[in-house]
Amino acid sequence: MKTAFFVLFLFLCFAAPTFATVAVSSPWNGETVGSAVTYAASATTSTCSRGVASMGVYVDNHLLYVENGTKLNTALTVSAGTHNTVVEEWDYCGGATFVSMTITVSSQSGVYVASPANNSTVSSPANFVASATSSCSKGVASMGVYVNNNLAYVTNGAKLNTQLNLGTGAQHTVVEEWDYCGGATYSPVNLTVQGGGTTLYNIQASGGWNSWGEFAPSYDICTSNCSGVNWSMWLHQASPSLSGNASRFNIGGTTPYADALWSNPVIGQNTTQGIPDTGHTLLPSLHYFTYDADFFVTNASVTQVLEFDISMYMNGVGMIWGNQCNNLGGKVWDIWDNVTAKWVSAGVPCNLINNSWNHVTIQAQRQSNNTLLYQSITLNGVTANINWTYAPFSVPTSWWGITLNYQMDGDYKMSANSTYLDNLKFTYW
Numbered sequence: 001m002k003t004a005f006f007v008l009f010l011f012l013c014f015a016a017p018t019f020a021t022v023a024v025s026s027p028w029n030g031e032t033v034g035s036a037v038t039y040a041a042s043a044t045t046s047t048c049s050r051g052v053a054s055m056g057v058y059v060d061n062h063l064l065y066v067e068n069g070t071k072l073n074t075a076l077t078v079s080a081g082t083h084n085t086v087v088e089e090w091d092y093c094g095g096a097t098f099v100s101m102t103i104t105v106s107s108q109s110g111v112y113v114a115s116p117a118n119n120s121t122v123s124s125p126a127n128f129v130a131s132a133t134s135s136c137s138k139g140v141a142s143m144g145v146y147v148n149n150n151l152a153y154v155t156n157g158a159k160l161n162t163q164l165n166l167g168t169g170a171q172h173t174v175v176e177e178w179d180y181c182g183g184a185t186y187s188p189v190n191l192t193v194q195g196g197g198t199t200l201y202n203i204q205a206s207g208g209w210n211s212w213g214e215f216a217p218s219y220d221i222c223t224s225n226c227s228g229v230n231w232s233m234w235l236h237q238a239s240p241s242l243s244g245n246a247s248r249f250n251i252g253g254t255t256p257y258a259d260a261l262w263s264n265p266v267i268g269q270n271t272t273q274g275i276p277d278t279g280h281t282l283l284p285s286l287h288y289f290t291y292d293a294d295f296f297v298t299n300a301s302v303t304q305v306l307e308f309d310i311s312m313y314m315n316g317v318g319m320i321w322g323n324q325c326n327n328l329g330g331k332v333w334d335i336w337d338n339v340t341a342k343w344v345s346a347g348v349p350c351n352l353i354n355n356s357w358n359h360v361t362i363q364a365q366r367q368s369n370n371t372l373l374y375q376s377i378t379l380n381g382v383t384a385n386i387n388w389t390y391a392p393f394s395v396p397t398s399w400w401g402i403t404l405n406y407q408m409d410g411d412y413k414m415s416a417n418s419t420y421l422d423n424l425k426f427t428y429w
Contacts, residue, residue: 020045020097021330022055023349024087026159028385029101032112034133035080037103039065041072042349043089044330050092058086080107087347099347109135111143111177111187115376115385121192123288123429125163127363127376127383130175130187132158138180146174161383163361166193197288197429200273203264203404204247204293204421205235208272214259221261228255229410233262240296242357242422251408252416257304261407263311266426268401280400283314289321290427291362291404296420300354303417304328305409309336310364310426312402318395319372321364325350325379328411335374338390348377348384357422402428 026040055072057065088098115129140158176186213226234248307324322336334343365373374386
């Protein structure tokens with residue numbers, strides 16, 4: 001029987017695996033850099049059997065560099081100012097895929113903080129992202145972050161990307177660089193840190209998980225008699241586990257690229273956490289969300305895609321913060337475009353650790369007009385600042401609540417595969 005809860009997921013229409021991707025590790029979108037800009041990227045394709053032929057860099061629509069093969073790593077001299085840049089791959093079959101970024105090139109030495117913004121309001125942990133340039137001929141040696149005059153973090157090199165726990169209220173932070181000539185420059189960042197919100201713990205071990213199969217090409221959900229895809233979930237697994245209470249998720253079958261979707265309604269109707277919000281007062285007050293989990297990959301060679309979503313529905317408005325690690329489609333993060341109902345490559349790497357535990361933290365925001373902000377994705381300590389926004393969509397249902405989703409996509413052979421979730425927690429405020 002299709003309840004309103006099931007109908008909601010017909011809107012997901014999860015797309016087939018991406019067939020060509022470009023993953024850029026440097027520079028990041030919005031970064032301020034020196035005149036020598038380091039471009040580092042890799043590309044894959046499954047639409048051309050002969051593979052990727054070459055990669056190149058455009059700056060303001062001018063092709064400045066081309067390198068044969070599936071990887072690119074070069075430093076290009078770019079004039080001061082703001083520039084539109086593109087990293088593109090060309091395959092042997094005449095196809096091409098690209099990722100675009102905006103960068104600002106500074107002619108002066110200094111520290112450039114991309115996140116957080118000075119005088120902004122943030123949550124804890126706060127994501128610090130910065131880069132530095134120096135007039136020292138030997139370059140920048142290291143960078144660090146001071147919190148209220150105490151050195152909280154140091155890293156080698158001219159880039160910094162980390163998350164720091166901060167106390168609530170006003171916090172004075174400084175991002176500093178030290179060069180090889182004994183010099184230093186810094187940028188102050190004054191912040192107001194909001195309270196930590198409410199956290200729900202060990203959701204992977206709670207009851208109430210719903211599950212469905214999905215088939216290409218439409219990826220509509222299947223609730224029973226789903227010949228071609230098999231899936232199951234086993235609660236309370238002691239091994240492998242970090243907490244002693246992990247959950248195992250299994251997928252297999254015969255239909256290529258079929259998927260299995262699991263969803264837990266944590267707030268609102270059918271809540272598994274005792275938060276029904278029957279007065280419809282809680283959801284309208286919530287704007288900040290963090291999805292945080294450990295997950296174990298048993299066989300990365302057959303793990304097509306792993307997906308981690310936050311979904312929110314109220315007053316006929318649907319909001320899906322969809323985030324998927326497109327492992328076999330280029331090892332990149334994709335995010336869900338609610339407007340076009342399609343996956344969009346974020347152009348940032350997603351490198352899974354095989355036969356081991358991985359850790360993911362996803363930060364998202366609902367803006368005052370219900371616009372979705374994809375803030376950041378942190379995988380195994382590496383943070384990708386997305387900062388993309390998408391409009392919500394209308395839903396013909398009165399269903400009210402927030403769900404957490406986890407999905408496994410099968411590969412072309414539907415190889416039997418298992419993954420584990422542990423320490424799944426959700427923070428909201």
